[in-house]
Amino acid sequence: MARRAARGAALAGAVLTGLVVAAAASGWLYLVQPSGPVPGPPLPDALPLDELSRRSAVPLLVFVAVWSAAALLLGLLARLVRARRLTAALLLALGAGSFAYLTTGVSLLVVRQVPALDAFHAAARLPAVYLPAGLAGLGGALLGRRGGRDGEGELAPFTLAALVALAGAFDMFVAIFPEYESSLVEQLAPLPVPGVGALLVAPVGLGLLVIARGLARRKRRAWQLAVLLLGGSAILHLVHGAHYGAAASALVALALVARRQDFHVRGDPGADTRIVARTLLFAALIYGYGAAALWVNRLTADQPFSAGFALRETTAALLGLRLRGSAHLSGTFGQWFPLSILGLGLTAAAIVLLGWLAPWRYRLRQDARERELARRLVAEWGADTLAPFALRADKSYFFDDEERAFLAYTVVGGVAIVAGDPVGAAAALDGLVSRFIAFAHARDWRIAILGASETWLDLYRAHGLQSLYHGDEAVVDTASFSLEGRQIRKVRQSVTRLKAAGYRVDVLRPRAIGDALRAELEAIARAWRGDQxxxxxxxxxxxxxxxxxxxxxxxxxxxxxxxxxxFLHFAVSRAGSALSLSSMPRLRTTPNGFNEWLVCEAIAWAREHGFERVSLNFAPFAALLAPEAELSRVQQVQRRALLALKGHFQLDNLLLFNRKFLPGWERRFVVYEHRRDLPRVGLAALAAEAYLPLSGRQRR
Known part of the structure; x- marks a missing residue:
């Protein structure tokens, strides 16, 4: 009870002190009168009690300086009472704004001798009411205490992003339906300022929608742009006549400043040079286009063509100052030229903005030391049949702190595609997954693990990841495999037919393959692949x-x-006592059953050389494509959709081939972060597997 009483007394004292500070600021405005002219515009009705003596205006710089000092004191006061930034910002803005509104409304009531409703309505339109609120709120946002736990306020970025998106949607609505420009919608839109606002409302609204997506992803650059845009919008409101739009823009900007710690995802440091180069290139193209168009249509101009004239006209059009046509250009050219320049400028700005906010560019990195370390870990710990495929040259490696485990990944379209489960000591995998998630989030990459086994699903779930069934891997047990029995008779017939035709098999390690045979095998692989x-x-x-x-x-x-x-090409998993099929190219002239015969020979060789398992093709969605499977209505729809893709992805063909060898089935999964990421993850996975024309993988 004593602690609560002390806390209540402290808050009451803080409120009283805040009123004193606000009153003192108003008093100082009456006392501080510059002897000479001050740069900048005057702020009308800043001293409403002096209206009769025509001294109600105060230089804007003086007003801002006095209230900035007051805001600093109010922010320190909020910090002393341990108010958090967002709370301090909103309460101080509300308190200072209410104080200014009430004192100004009463002053106007006394001086002008008008009805109270008119006086307070006039006060609600004065910049001198909104500026103190904004400055006081900024003081609280800057000096208030940061929130306690890092995980606290997880919804704050999404809430603020939604508010910014709503502001952008208002702007777009006003741009599309200008007949609503005097309605409440226009009042609340961030940029309904006449003239400039009418020009900028559509691009600013679109920009806010783009920025909102970056805010939801906690991007620092999106936060900077949002604060700049909304803060500038509030200032434009105040300059051209304050109303509800100023308050809406300022409050969202204050909330962004107060929650600045939530937007910690840094932009790609390597993007700055590209953005500058891209900006210069677009500028050169736009000004080049402008100069060429003006030269070709120079007869429509009221002055001779010159570089200076082209520069001035193009710049004015680019800034939107020639939206209604140029006074120096006649005819239809004078109408469409400024619009074309402005359209090119907005398009270029959008491209530059999207590039600046884009996820980090992926840089393939795989040095000799990392590759050797990955080889050692695969040899020691790679029991999973997919582990050897981590040694591809187009994958980057990510190791844990002690380099006892790693995972192989690439990035496609902003999605970090991890190939299979991590490889390494089991005790190191939890820390490895945690570090990689942080690593990917810092670069604004989404995460997807393809081919994940059931073994580690609990580990992924512990880190907030979700899983989706992807398919089954066919794995043959070499000890129990046999060509005897009715179920496998077609394979047995193929083997018998190929042997009778004189076909024979060689099983070789890479070192035993000479240059001539190597060239023959590579030619077979190229012919089999064709243009694909x-x-x-x-x-x-x-x-x-x-x-x-x-x-x-x-x-x-x-x-x-x-x-x-x-031939069949197998990767070896010593730790898992397994062979994993990588490819099986052949000449188009080989007889039917050729691959079945080779698989049986490979299984026999593996059994003789101590390998317990042979992994065949992965069959995507095997559980849905199996002919005897009992499916729900939703799964039946999925099955029909998958069968429709047969010609592109050979989904059921792989399943039918694998089933010939009576294998065991090991379920594989796609692991992802959020359901909303699934469409993007699906496209990225198809691109990584080269089923789409462009892989989207950027390398350096």
Whole structure:
């Protein structure tokens, strides 16, 4: 009770002291009168009690200086009572604004001798009421105490982003429906200022919508732009006549300043040079276009063509000062030229803005030391059948602090695509996942793990990630595999037919393959692929001879004359006692059953050499495509949609091929952060696997 009483007394004392500070600021405005002229415009009705003596105006600089000092004291007072930034900003803005509104309204009532309603209505339109509120709120936002826990206020960025988006939507509404320009909608829109506001309302509204998305992603640059734009909007309101729009813009800007610690995602430091270069390029193109258009239409001008004339006209059009046409240009050219320049300028500004707010550019990095460390960890800990594929050259590596574990990833369209589960000591994986999430978030990358196994789903969930079933990996147990029995008779027939035709198999390590045979195998792979790109990212090797001698096996099928007709390329997982199929190219002239025969030979070789498992093709959505599967109505719709994609992705073909060998099935998942990310994650995954024309992977 004593503590509560002391707290209440402190708050009461703070309120009383705040009133004293506000009253003192008003008093100082009456006392401080500059002897000479002060630069800048006067602020009308800043001293409403002196209106009869025509001294109600105060130089704007003097007014701002006095109330800035008062705002500093009010902010320190809020800090003393341990008020948090947002609370301090809103309460001080409300308190100072109410004080100025009441004192000004009463003063106008006394001096003008008008009805009270008219006096207070006039006070609500005075910049001298809104400026103290804004400055006091800014003092609280800057000097108030920061919120306690970092996790506190997780909704604040989204709430502020929604408010900024709403402001942008208001602007766009006013731009599309100008007949509402005098309504409440226009009053609340950030830029309904006549003249300048009419010109800027549409691009500013669009800019606010773009910035809102960046705010939701906690981007520091989006925060800077939002504060600048909304703060400038509030100032424009005050200059051209204060009303509700000034209060709306100022309050959102104050809230952004107060919650500035929430917007900590830094922009790509490497983007600054690109943005400057891009800006200079756009400027050169726009001014070049302007000069060329003016020269071609020089007869429509009222003065001779010159570089200075072209520079002035293009600049004025770019700033929107020639929106209704140029006085120096006649005819239709004088009407469309300024609009074309302004359109080009807005387009260029939008491109530059989006580039400045974009996620960090991905830079592929894989030095010799990291590659050797990754090889060692795969050899020691890579029990998962997908682990060897982490050694692709187009993946970057991310290690834990002690370099006991790593994951392989690339970035496509702002999505960090992780290939399979992390590889390394189990005790290090929790810290590795935590560090990578922080690493990706700092660069504004979304996260997706493709081909995740069930083993580590609980680990991902512990870090706030979600999972979605993706498909099944067909894994053959070499000890129990047999060609006997009715279920596998078609495979047995293929094997018998190929052997009778004189086909034989060679199983070779990479070091045993000479230059001539290597050239033949690469030619078979190129002919099989044709014009199509090399598909695969999670469960394929990007080059036939990428892996070293103990990391790969070639199962080569030779025709009766001894020439290679096709082959299977396997990655070796020593820790998992497994072979993982990477590719199976063949000549188009090979007989049916060729691949089935090679798989059986590979399984037999693996059993003889101590490998317990052989991983075949991954079958996407196998549980949905299985003919005997019992599906819900939603799953039936999904199945029909997947079958419609058969010609593009061979989904059911992979499943049917795998089922011939009676394998075991290991479920694989896509791990992601938010459901709203799934469309983007899906496109990024297809691009990473080379199923889309452009991979979107930026490399340096």
């Amino acid at each position: 790109p090399e598909k695969g990212f999670v469960m394929a090797i990007d080059a036939l001879f990428r892996l070293e001698d103990e990391e790969a096996v070639f199962v080569i099928g030779r025709a009766a004359d001894g020439t290679p007709a096709g």
